[in-house]
Amino acid sequence: MLSRSVFLALALELVAASAHNHPGEYSPEDECSGVNAISPACSTGESLHYRDIFYVGGHYVETTAGNLTYDQLYVEKLTPADGVSQPNPVIFFHGGGTSGVTWLNTPDNRKGFASYFLDLGYQVYIVDQTSVGRGSEEDLTDFPMRIGSTAEISENGFTAPEQANLYPQSQLHTQWPGTGLKSDPTFDAFESTFIPLTTNLTAQELSMRRSGCALLALLATPAFLVSHSIGALHPLLLSNDCPALVAGSVNLEPANTPFQSLLGNASVPGTGSSRTRPWGLANTRLTYDPALSSSSDHDDSNVADPSAALGAHLVGIDAPERRACYMQRDPPRKLPQVAKVPT
Template sequence: MTCNTISLRDIRSFHVGGATVELTGQTCKDVRVSPDAALRTVDLNGHYVSGQLYAQHFMLDRPRSDVPILFWHGGAMTGVTWETTPDDRPGWSQIFLRHGHDVVVSDAVERGRASWSPYPQIYDSAPLFRTAEDAWYLFRMGAAKDFAQRRPFAGLRFPIAQFDQLCAQFVPRWTTNAQATIAAYMQLVARFERVIIVAHSQGGWFAQCLAARMPEHIAAVVLLEPAGAPNLKPEEMARSAQVPHLYVWGDNCDGHPAWNSYKNDATAHSESLRVLGGTVETLDLPRRGIVGNSHMPMMDDNSDEIASMILAWLARTRG
C-alpha cells in the first residue's frame, strides 16, 4: 500500500435526514443530572428531531479523484468500523484517503452520534443489543461451541486477541427504521454530484436500495458481505444495473445457516443485474486462494491487500 501523507484542507461533520416529532402527555420527572447537582424537573413534552444520520467528511488538500468514498457500516455498528482497527492498524478511511479519495464516514439512523429517539413513543420498540457470542458466530470467528475458549477457525485472519475491542464498538439497534434510514442515506448521497459507496453487511442492503433509487449519483458500489438483497421491482432493477457492483465474500460462508441465505440472495441479485447488462464482479476471496477472512475484512490482518483489490477494481471500472 502507498504511504502517502494525508494532507487535509477541511474536516466537516453534519447531520442529514430526519424530521421533528412532537410528543405530548409525557410525565415530568425530577432528576439529578450529575451526582452532586440539585434535583430539577425535566419536562419530556415537546419536539424531538428523529430519523437523522451523522456524517464526517474528510476533504483532501489535493484529491486525485473527484468522487468521494462513502463508508456505510453494518448492523449494531457505527462508522468506527472504518477507523483504526481493533489491533491499532490504519483503517480503510485512512487507506482510501492516502489513495486520493475524499472520505465520508457516517453513523446511520439510530446509531452512534446520529442519536436515538424515545421508545415506544417514537421508535415502536426497545432496541436490540448484540452479544459477544452472537458476534463470534455471526461474524464467523469460530464455531459457536468454541466461544468460551476463544478458539477461532484455523487460519482466521481477524486479530482474535482483540475480539473484545471489536465487541466494544457495538451499539443498540432497532429493526423497524429501514425506511427512515433509506431516506437519510438518500439525503446524504444527494449532497454530492457523484459518490462511491463502500458498504458492509446490513449497510450493503441499504446500498443496493440506493443504487436502484439514485443511479445518477452513484459511480459504483462495493458490497462487503451484504446481508441479503432488497426485493426490487423490474424498473428498479434496471436502474440499479446502471451502477457497477462489486461483491466481496470472506471464508466460512458456505454451510453457515445465516450466511448461506444472505449470500444466495445477494448472488441472485447480482446475477439479475448481470443479465440486465450491468457491470458486476464478485471477489470471493477463498475461491481466489485467499483464505481465513472473517465477516470483518476491513479489520482482518490482510485488510490492506483487500483494500488494494477494491481500489484496483474501481480504477478498472471507472477507467
C-alpha cells in the same frame, strides 16, 4: 469561571507532570499498541486529514413533548490534508450493532479503511445509520432497540469461528489478530465497539432511503458506496431510488441474503434461518421488471405479499457446508434501477 492566574497555574502543573511522566524519548513500540496508543506520547499511523460533521435529512414531528427531529443522518466528512485528487467521493456504511467507527483505525490500532482511501486522494464520508450511534432517533416508538452483540456471538461469528467449528469452512479462518477470544486485548477493543441496534429494519430502511438520497444530492457528484454486513441494505436502496448519484457499490460480507436471515431456528448447529426481506434483498419496496402489481398503474406499493408475488421458494438442502437458499420462480424478475449501478 477560572481566573487567569488559576488557569496559568494549572497549565504549568500539566507541563511539569508531562515532563515527569515522559522524560526523554518514549519507550518500546509495544507500549503504543492497542489501547496504550491513547497516550499523548504515542504518534498515530492514521492519515493526516481535515474533519467536518453534518446532519443530513431529518424532519420535525410534533409530539406531546414538543417538536422532535426524526430520521437525521450523521455524516462525517474526511478531507485529505494534501487535497482531493479523485473525481468521485467514497461513502462508508457500517454493519449492524456498530457504528461508523468500523472504518477508522482497527481494534489493534492499525490503519483503517478511511485512511487507506484518504491516502489515495479520495474525499471520504462515514455515516452512522439512522437510529444508531450519533444518528440515534428521538422516535422511540418506531425504533425499538436490542443488544448489538455478545462476546460469544462475536467469537463465533467474527473473530474465532474456527474454535466453534460450526461449519467446515470455519477452519480456513486465520486473519484475526490475537486469539480472537474474550480477554485478548484486540478482541476486547473490537467488542467495545458494539452498540444497540434497532429491531425495526423496515423503519430504518425508509429513513435511510430519504436521508441517503438527500446526502447524495448534496454531493452533486456520483459517489462510490462501500458497505459491510447489514449495511449493504442501504447502497442497494439508494441504487434503486437515485442510481444516477451512485458511481459504484462495493458490499463486503453483505447480510441481505434474499428472503431470509441465516440465523435462528437451527435444528443442526451451523444451520437454521428465519424469513425476512419480503422484497428479496430488502424489507421495503424495490423496483422490479416486470412489476409485481397487475394493476393498470403497476403500483407495487399495495402488493400484500411481495415474496409470494416473486415466487420465492427454497432450493437445496440446508447443511453447514452448503446452505439452502431462496430463489424467484422462472423467469426471474429483474431490478432495472439497481442494474444501472456498477458493482
